[in-house]
Amino acid sequence: MNILLTGASGFIGRHLTRKLQSNGHTVIACSRKNGFDFTKMRSKEDWMPHLNHVDIIINCVGIIYETREQTFNALHYQTPSALFRAGADAKVKRIIQISALGADEHSSAPYHITKKAADDVLRSLPLNWFILRPSLVYGHGGKSTAFFKRLARFPVILLMEGGLQPVQPVHINDLTDCILRCLVSTDTNITIDVVGAHALFFKDWLQLIRTSENRPEAHIISIPFKFCLIIAWLLKPFIPLMQTENIRMLRRGNFSDVTPLAEFLGHLPVDITTGWSKL
Ligand SMILES: NC(=O)c1ccc[n+]([C@@H]2O[C@H](COP(=O)([O-])OP(=O)(O)OC[C@H]3O[C@@H](n4cnc5c(N)ncnc54)[C@H](OP(=O)(O)O)[C@@H]3O)[C@@H](O)[C@H]2O)c1
Numbered sequence: 001m002n003i004l005l006t007g008a009s010g011f012i013g014r015h016l017t018r019k020l021q022s023n024g025h026t027v028i029a030c031s032r033k034n035g036f037d038f039t040k041m042r043s044k045e046d047w048m049p050h051l052n053h054v055d056i057i058i059n060c061v062g063i064i065y066e067t068r069e070q071t072f073n074a075l076h077y078q079t080p081s082a083l084f085r086a087g088a089d090a091k092v093k094r095i096i097q098i099s100a101l102g103a104d105e106h107s108s109a110p111y112h113i114t115k116k117a118a119d120d121v122l123r124s125l126p127l128n129w130f131i132l133r134p135s136l137v138y139g140h141g142g143k144s145t146a147f148f149k150r151l152a153r154f155p156v157i158l159l160m161e162g163g164l165q166p167v168q169p170v171h172i173n174d175l176t177d178c179i180l181r182c183l184v185s186t187d188t189n190i191t192i193d194v195v196g197a198h199a200l201f202f203k204d205w206l207q208l209i210r211t212s213e214n215r216p217e218a219h220i221i222s223i224p225f226k227f228c229l230i231i232a233w234l235l236k237p238f239i240p241l242m243q244t245e246n247i248r249m250l251r252r253g254n255f256s257d258v259t260p261l262a263e264f265l266g267h268l269p270v271d272i273t274t275g276w277s278k279l
Helices: 011-022 044-050 072-089 110-123 143-152 172-184 202-212 225-235 244-252 259-265 272-277
Strands: 002-006 026-030 056-059 094-098 128-134 156-160 190-194 219-223
Touching (some): 128 172, 156 202, 156 225, 190 259
Parallel strands (some): 002 056, 156 219
């Protein structure tokens, strides 16, 4: 099938491109390098000329923090909505949207609110759609994977409220397998939370990373939420990932029921200990 893949140059996009191509699909890779800038393609008409002979659209564009040019509204909502509407007009066979766990009616973070707004546009269109909401995705080349590996190297780690936030990281292979399944599934128009086999506390994930690198357990120092916000605000110019909003999202936790994903895949996703040991 001919698959238009936005965000093809990103962490998920690169893994997905390899998997799609090795399964015999033709990938039309979109990123700013080859002229697809989401800040400049906000209308349906911008996308229509690119959809001739396209069977499937997969949207993998996203940002974790805003800049003056790169806003959540443009990248998560306006342009994906235009792309989805163009896809409906061009009668593509199905559209797969990579949203995010937490993009639901309870979301309060702009990151999630704008993702949900685009998800809702897709849900309203007369075509076959899939909305995948991954939790933290880990694997080779992932920015957060690299960040958590660096963090886990410190023998003493300061963590918000002792790192007692539940997280349920999912291996990149389980996410790309799930996307592959969306291409052929007869069960369509569904939203799936793409999570790992089980949840664990953030502090235990960091300890697990240390164990996998043959390091002894780190000493965890618990710091209050408000103090964490101040640290994040101070570090933001040096580590853009340290946005106060991201700290709030981590505090909310990042987990869900794995059963719908396991049923869709036909097996449980890999557990974090096994998945991480293969990195
Ligand atoms: N990784 C995770 O843990 C995770 C978890 C949940 C959800 N997600 C979602 O999954 C999607 C992909 O995540 P990722 O980890 O692969 O992110 P990533 O590595 O940061 O890749 C982001 C992609 O977005 C593209 N992009 C950024 N700004 C753009 C613009 N103005 N115009 C066109 N393309 C633009 C980038 O292409 P350029 O080469 O043009 O920069 C890149 O291909 C995102 O929507 C993210 O929210 C990721």
